[in-house]
Every structure is written in C-alpha cells, then in structure tokens.
Amino acid sequence: MAKFMFIYRDPSEMENQLTPEEMQQVLEKWTSWIGAAMQAGWMINPGDALTPAGRVLKPDLVTDGPFVESKEIVGGFSIVEAPSLEAATELARGCPGLSAGGSVEVRALAGYSLDN
Amino acid sequence: MSDTPPTSVAPLVERFFRHEAGRLVSVLTRFFGWRHFELVEDMVQATLIEALQAWRVRLPENPSAWVYQIARRKTIDALRRDQTGRRIAAELGRGPDHAADDLADLFLDSEIADSQLRMIFACCHPDLARENQLALTLKALCGFSHSEIARALLLGEETVKKRLQRATRGLAERGLALEPPPVEELLPRLDAVHQVLYLLFNEGYASSSGTSAIRADLCEEAARLCYLLCSHPRFCEPATHALLALMLFHAARFESRTDAAGAVLLLEEQDRSRWDHGLIRRAQAHLVQAAQGTVVSRYHLEAGIASYHCLAPSYAETDWSAILGLYDLLLRAHPSPVYVLNRAVVVSQLQGPLAAIRELESEIPASVRDHYFLFDAVLGEFYRRVGDLTRARELLEAARAKTDSPFDLQIIDRRLATCLRDAVPPAITTVASRRGTHSAN
Numbered sequence: 001m002a003k004f005m006f007i008y009r010d011p012s013e014m015e016n017q018l019t020p021e022e023m024q025q026v027l028e029k030w031t032s033w034i035g036a037a038m039q040a041g042w043m044i045n046p047g048d049a050l051t052p053a054g055r056v057l058k059p060d061l062v063t064d065g066p067f068v069e070s071k072e073i074v075g076g077f078s079i080v081e082a083p084s085l086e087a088a089t090e091l092a093r094g095c096p097g098l099s100a101g102g103s104v105e106v107r108a109l110a111g112y113s114l115d116n
Numbered sequence: 117m118s119d120t121p122p123t124s125v126a127p128l129v130e131r132f133f134r135h136e137a138g139r140l141v142s143v144l145t146r147f148f149g150w151r152h153f154e155l156v157e158d159m160v161q162a163t164l165i166e167a168l169q170a171w172r173v174r175l176p177e178n179p180s181a182w183v184y185q186i187a188r189r190k191t192i193d194a195l196r197r198d199q200t201g202r203r204i205a206a207e208l209g210r211g212p213d214h215a216a217d218d219l220a221d222l223f224l225d226s227e228i229a230d231s232q233l234r235m236i237f238a239c240c241h242p243d244l245a246r247e248n249q250l251a252l253t254l255k256a257l258c259g260f261s262h263s264e265i266a267r268a269l270l271l272g273e274e275t276v277k278k279r280l281q282r283a284t285r286g287l288a289e290r291g292l293a294l295e296p297p298p299v300e301e302l303l304p305r306l307d308a309v310h311q312v313l314y315l316l317f318n319e320g321y322a323s324s325s326g327t328s329a330i331r332a333d334l335c336e337e338a339a340r341l342c343y344l345l346c347s348h349p350r351f352c353e354p355a356t357h358a359l360l361a362l363m364l365f366h367a368a369r370f371e372s373r374t375d376a377a378g379a380v381l382l383l384e385e386q387d388r389s390r391w392d393h394g395l396i397r398r399a400q401a402h403l404v405q406a407a408q409g410t411v412v413s414r415y416h417l418e419a420g421i422a423s424y425h426c427l428a429p430s431y432a433e434t435d436w437s438a439i440l441g442l443y444d445l446l447l448r449a450h451p452s453p454v455y456v457l458n459r460a461v462v463v464s465q466l467q468g469p470l471a472a473i474r475e476l477e478s479e480i481p482a483s484v485r486d487h488y489f490l491f492d493a494v495l496g497e498f499y500r501r502v503g504d505l506t507r508a509r510e511l512l513e514a515a516r517a518k519t520d521s522p523f524d525l526q527i528i529d530r531r532l533a534t535c536l537r538d539a540v541p542p543a544i545t546t547v548a549s550r551r552g553t554h555s556a557n
Contacts, residue, residue, distance in 0.1 A: 010169070019261035020133035023168045027128060030172035049170040076173045097172075 001081045003044070004088040007105040008097050009072040029096035034078070042091055047078035072103065079109070128175060131333075133164055136183050137259030140164075142231035143222050144191065145256070146294040147215075150238075150287040152204060159194065163187045184223040192216050229344065232257065233351050234294045236341055238287060240309045248283040249312050250319075255280055258337040267330045269319060296351075303353070309345070310359050310415065313338045317363050321370075332370065339363040346402065358406035358415035364399035365422035368392040380526050384431040396426045417446045436465040453484045457494055469501040489518035493528055505535050 018026065037043035052073075056063045075097075082088035085108055092104045137160055144156040163186045167179070176182045195205040195212045205211060210218060221227060239253040250269060254260040262280070266273045297305040320334025342360040345352045372390040375381055403419050421442045428434035443459040456479045464472035476495050485491045496511030512532045519525065 008172070018165065018168075019264065020137040020164060020259040021131070021261070021264065023133040023164055024128070024131065027133075027168055027171055027175075031128070031175060034173060046173045049173050051170060052166060075169050078173055 003109040004080050005107045006078045006092055008076045009103045010075045011101040012071055012073050033096050043078055043080045045079040049076035050074055134259035138257045139228050140187055141256045142235040146231045149293050153284045159190050163190055188219045234296050236309055237297050237305055240312045242308055244283050244286050248279045251276055251279040252283040268334050313342050321366055354406045354408045355413035355415050357402040358419045361399045361402035362415050362419035362422055364395050365426050368395035380523055414450050417442050436462050453480050469498040473498045489515045500535055509535050
C-alpha cells in the first residue's frame, strides 16, 4: 500500500455568502466523509487545516497571507493509503469540497515515516 | 499531530453556527455599538467561515472557545489594521490593547448571556415598528439569514432587507449602546419582548403557515430566547414563565400534529402517547413559577388552557368547563375573534354545535369573517355536526377560497369529503326509512 496526501483547495472567495445554517451543513458533510474514511481505514490520518494567517516570502519581498495571487487557497490536508494513484484518486472523488467549488490535489508521498 | 480520529469528538450540536452567530452578534454589538453593526456582521461572517475551514478535517473539543478566540483576534486586528479601525478605536476610547482586555471579559460565559439579554431588549426596542422588531430578532439573536427570515415570516427577501436596515439604522441613529433597559423601564420593555417572542412562536406554530422545517425553528428559537430570560431573574417576571409554559405545552404536541404520511391531525385526532411528556412536565414547572404576584397575563390564561389540553387523558375527557372559564377571562381582558372562535369550539363540546353556531354568528363581525378562513371552516364544521350539510359545504368552500396554505386546505378538504360522504348515503337511508315509516303507517 502506498501513502498519498490529499491537499484540499478552496476557491479564495470561498463561502462568503454561506449562511450559518449552510455552514453547519457543509461541516456535517465533511465530518461524515472524514469519519467514514477513518472508519473504513483508508484514511490513516485526517491531517490538519491551514488557517488564513501566514506569510509568503520571496527573495525581495514578504507578503501577508498565503493567497495573494492565487484563485485557490490550500485549506487542509489528510493522509490516505491506497494501492495506486488511480485508486487514491477514486477515493478523493467523495470529498465534499468538490461540490463547493474546491479541488483536491492527490499526491504520492515519497514514503518516509510521518511519525518522525 | 494527534491520531485521535475525529469520530471520537462529539458531533457539533444542532444549529451550532446559527446560535454562535447570535452570540457573536450580541457580544460584538455590545463592544462596537449599533453604529458599527455592519462591521459586526462582517466580522461574525468571517469568524464563522474561518472556524468552518479549520474544522473540516476534525472538530475541536470546545468549538465555542475556538470561535471566541478567532472573534477576539479579528476584532483586535480590525482596530489595528487601517484608518477606519483606528478611528473606531479612538471613538470607543479604547486602544487595541485595552480592547483585548475588554473582549476577554465580554467573552466570559456569564457576559455572553448578558449580551444576548441586552440584545433581546434592543431588538424589541419600543421605537422600532413591530415588524422590524421581529426581523431584527431573527437576524441578530437567532442567526437567521435574509432568505430564512423571508421564509419564516412569509415575506420577500427585499422586504426583509429593508426592515433590517430600518431597524439597525433606527438603533444606530439614537446612538444606542447595547445597554440593558433602565430599571424603571423594565416592565414595559419586557412586555414588548413577550409580545415579540409570542408572535414569533405563533408565526411558527400557526397552521396557516405550513409545516416546513423553518417554521419549527421559529418555535424553537422563540422558546430558547424565552428560556434565556427565565434563567435570569433580573430580566424575568411571572408572565415570562407563563409565556414559556405556553410555548412548551404547544411544543409538546408539535410532532403529533401530523401522521406518518404527513397528513395534518387536529387536536381530537392526535395520538396523545406521542406528546412529549418531558416537555409537558417542564411546562407545568414554569406554570407553577408563573403563579406569583398579582398580574394575570394573557400568557397565564393561554398556558392554563394549554395545560388542561395537555393533561386530559383524551379529547372527550377534557375539562371543558375549566377551559371555558379561562376563555371568558381572556375575552374580558383581550377581546379577539381568535379567542371567540376557540371559545365557540369549547361551547360546542359543552352545549352542542347549535349553541356554538349561535355564538359565532352573533359574536364575530362581518369584517373579520370576510378574510378569516378559520371562521368559515369552524362554522362549517358545526353545521356539519347539526346535519345541515348544504350550509356546511357552502362554508367550507368559502373557507377554501380564503386560504392558500396547503396545511389548511388539507383540513378543509378532509371536512368537505366528510360532508360528501355523509351527504349521499344518509340521504338515501333517510328517504328509505321515511318510506318504511309511511308504509308502516
């Protein structure tokens, strides 16, 4: 089994129009998707979320925020296990972010232990 | 990185985001004042979105604390960020560092509740028109969106926006801070609060407005805010307990108002074992607490009526005379066609449908009959019971033309069907039996 990282990207204008009730629904979809994935065992670590606080360093410039120029912001990541990149891609199709204008990048990990 | 799977954390409570929105709006409006209500709304939105984004992969142990931390940071950032922020900070007389201390205090649990109580009184401020009070309460305290308010109050979204604008502008122009009402004004202000919560609850409960989920939410919210008042003796009177008792008695029957297929059931048709007896007990407890002082409010009387219904083992065994007495008291203090109509139903139980017909036809003015479908519907039912099916049908058809709520139409149509069913076979049997009688003679 190989390990993969799901990198969740959100549209940078994300969800400014979401009502509180809709936020609840979005979160419930994610919670149940991640919960089911952990239960099934193919997600080995739900990972973490990235907050909007951040800096971008360039040789001559430091800017606030990770998303100055991009249409999409990385919002979080999880670690999954699958026999192949194809299989991992199939697993990512269930991600609730896809139906909310976001995307999932599926990347094969080189294979170092994540615990060290 | 913890390897605890997210399933080990309890799922988020229902309506978490809505209620947090309400708490944040209250706390931040207390901090910024009504003049900066738009800023407050933007900050609440940004705070909740940030929380949502952080929690998708796993839920925190204490979501509320997390939300308040984001809100505090955003507030301080806003005061530092640009000229507008610094101007506001100067206006508030608090630099960002002091603001941080103030905010830490405002986010203490007791202060959050206090801010919400102040907000209840502000939303029901006597200078605001009643319809604006309702919209603002749903927005600022319940976290309803414009479209949810529109659906809940059966209004257009544009109307909702205008009402909210008028309400917040009204409060901002008076330069109001989010202060509790002064002691000498407490009673009249509390009275206005009771009326708004009562209206919100009825709006959600009324059969004429359908059964969609948003309507149930209205009832829940009205009861939640009333409960908030009841838990703070400083802001509550016996009438507040009576109002909560009334809401809980009704809420106890909420689920039993429809059958498994979603068809509407009237009180006499409801399966009483489906009533929520836990809620009924809580309602009773508040009714006991309401029995203090010397004022008997309409909420006391209505809660009393609801309690007789909830405690009756069956429709037939209801203590109708006690209920009649309460309606008489209600009508004396608060004359209203709705009470007359309900009283007539009680009269029909005690003295039969003819007495009820007489009462309704003499007591309800034509101006009310003309646009009140329930009048025709109830009167039609009485005529059906005395056997005048032609008149019953006329009245039920008239009722049908005066409402377009599917909920009401369902009830009317069922009664119409009963009329038709009763009309055909009994007519034949009557003729047949008459013939029989004649021939026998």
